[in-house]
Amino acid sequence: MKELAQHLGLPSLAHPWIPEVMAIIAAVIALNIGAYYLLRHIEKLASRTAAVWDDALFKAMRKPLTFILWVAGTAYALTIIYQHRGVELPTYVDPVRDTLIILAFAWFLLRLIRNASHGLLARTEAVGQGIDFTTVDALSKLGRVIVLVLAFLVIVQNLGFSIAGVLAFGGIGGIAVGFAAKDMLANFFGGLTIYLDRPFVVGEWIRSPDKEIEGTVEYIGWRHTRVRAFNKNPIYVPNALFTTIVVENPTRMTNRRIRETIGIRYADLDKLPVIVEDVKTMLQAHPEIDADATLIVNFNEFGVSSLNFFIYTFTRTVQWVHYHEVKQDVLLKIADIIRGHGAEIAFPTQTLHIDSIPDAPAAAPEA
Numbered sequence: 001m002k003e004l005a006q007h008l009g010l011p012s013l014a015h016p017w018i019p020e021v022m023a024i025i026a027a028v029i030a031l032n033i034g035a036y037y038l039l040r041h042i043e044k045l046a047s048r049t050a051a052v053w054d055d056a057l058f059k060a061m062r063k064p065l066t067f068i069l070w071v072a073g074t075a076y077a078l079t080i081i082y083q084h085r086g087v088e089l090p091t092y093v094d095p096v097r098d099t100l101i102i103l104a105f106a107w108f109l110l111r112l113i114r115n116a117s118h119g120l121l122a123r124t125e126a127v128g129q130g131i132d133f134t135t136v137d138a139l140s141k142l143g144r145v146i147v148l149v150l151a152f153l154v155i156v157q158n159l160g161f162s163i164a165g166v167l168a169f170g171g172i173g174g175i176a177v178g179f180a181a182k183d184m185l186a187n188f189f190g191g192l193t194i195y196l197d198r199p200f201v202v203g204e205w206i207r208s209p210d211k212e213i214e215g216t217v218e219y220i221g222w223r224h225t226r227v228r229a230f231n232k233n234p235i236y237v238p239n240a241l242f243t244t245i246v247v248e249n250p251t252r253m254t255n256r257r258i259r260e261t262i263g264i265r266y267a268d269l270d271k272l273p274v275i276v277e278d279v280k281t282m283l284q285a286h287p288e289i290d291a292d293a294t295l296i297v298n299f300n301e302f303g304v305s306s307l308n309f310f311i312y313t314f315t316r317t318v319q320w321v322h323y324h325e326v327k328q329d330v331l332l333k334i335a336d337i338i339r340g341h342g343a344e345i346a347f348p349t350q351t352l353h354i355d356s357i358p359d360a361p362a363a364a365p366e367a
Contacts, residue, residue, distance in 0.1 A: 021077045028073035032066050039065075056115035064108035071100045098158050106151035113143045137202075138195035141222065183240065184223065190239030191222045199242070204251035211245055213237060255290055255314035256323045258330060263306025268343035272299055276309050278337045283313050286333075288326040290314045306346030 043058045075097040082089045117140040200206045200217055206227065207214035215229040225242070227235040264272065280297035283289050293314040301308040311334070315326045338345055 020080050024073050024077045024080070028069050031069050035065055035069070036062065052116060052119035056112055056119050059115050060108055060111035064104045064111070067107070068101055068104045071097055071104070095159055099155050102151055102154050102158065106147055109147045110144055113140050113147070116140075137220065183238075186240035186243075187223045187238050190241070190243050191220065191225075193243060194220055194225070194239060199247055200249050200251075204249055207248050207250065208245050209248065211241070213245075253318050255293055255316065256318055258311060258313050258315065258327050260331070261301075261308050261310045262334060262338075263303055263308045263346040264338060264343050265346045266305075266307060268341075269307060271341045271343045272307055272309070275338055275341055275343060278341075279309075279311065279334050282333055282337065283311065283330070286330065288315055288317065288329070290316050303346075305349045 039058050039062050043055065047055060075093060078093055079089055117136045120136050194200075202217050202220060205214075205216050213227060213235060215227040215235060217225060218228050218234070219226040221239075223239065225237045225239060227237060229235055264275065268275075276297055276299055280295070283295055283297065284291050289295070290313075294312065295314075296312040297309065299307065299309040311330075313330075315323055317323055317326060335345065
């Protein structure tokens with residue numbers, strides 16, 4: 001090697017550690033190539049199974065493993081170089097190596113969590129059942145936070161700092177930060193409450209009688225929730241607000257209600273009982289009306305210009321558009337029943353009674 005270096009005019013290549021370093025580099029490259037093809041083959045085998053975690057595991061492993069091999073190889077090469085030079089290895093090499101390896105493991109766990117969440121959501125969409133998006137999103141965010149916190153604590157310990165001191169300092173600093181960012185913390189815990197209680201999930205329609213909030217939930221974050229209003233405008237709601245307001249979730253309704261008052265003329269009083277009975281029979285036989293739910297048809301009011309009876313029933317469908325089609329069909333059938341009995345639907349009228357004018361007294365005869 002020395003002769004070749006002198007012949008090429010590169011005396012720097014004559015160092016005795018160069019062959020060993022080149023061997024290490026070659027070994028790292030060979031290990032990376034072997035690991036790449038091995039993991040690729042295992043991924044193909046794992047893709048044939050129905051499990052999600054094996055696919056996520058081997059896909060998450062590839063890049064961090066390559067990074068760890070290069071870090072370990074570089075650190076070993078530096079050790080050899082300093083040994084041949086007769087110089088002690090700098091004290092920062094080992095902590096830096098360990099820190100990079102810890103970061104690689106944290107990177108692997110973050111990739112694993114991401115791949116697993118994507119796999120679970122993809123399977124849910126494919127088979128139509130499984131864990132909902134909100135649950136997966138909450139668990140993945142919580143997992144990432146845990147990984148980052150643990151990685152930070154391990155790195156701090158590896159660099160020679162006391163974890164107890166760091167935690168004590170963090171506690172004191174946390175009090176100060178808590179006062180300065182109380183609204184942000186309130187939103188964080190509000191988001192945590194949403195994830196735990198699950199009053200709504202992404203894709204559901206919500207509304208609040210306390211605030212002008214109504215629309216479809218598009219995103220639930222740690223700070224705010226994005227609701228798409230029916231006019232297509234986005235509404236950004238701080239999560240802390242959901243702990244103080246009433247939230248309705250119409251998406252989870254079991255039925256939709258039809259509640260209408262219908263009036264007929266006072267002249268049709270004798271026909272009212274049979275009309276009410278026929279309307280009730282029609283509703284009980286209607287295929288789109290849930291006969292197992294509350295169903296009421298009763299005469300209940302002498303109105304100003306009509307005899308009023310009301311219907312109170314529930315449709316089987318909860319879809320907004322189809323509900324109105326069913327309601328239209330029900331109202332038209334009621335109109336047919338009223339018309340079939342020779343009665344009429346009343347409209348506001350007034351009857352004016354004029355008393356007869358008494359005859360004027362006879363005029364007195366002229367003198």
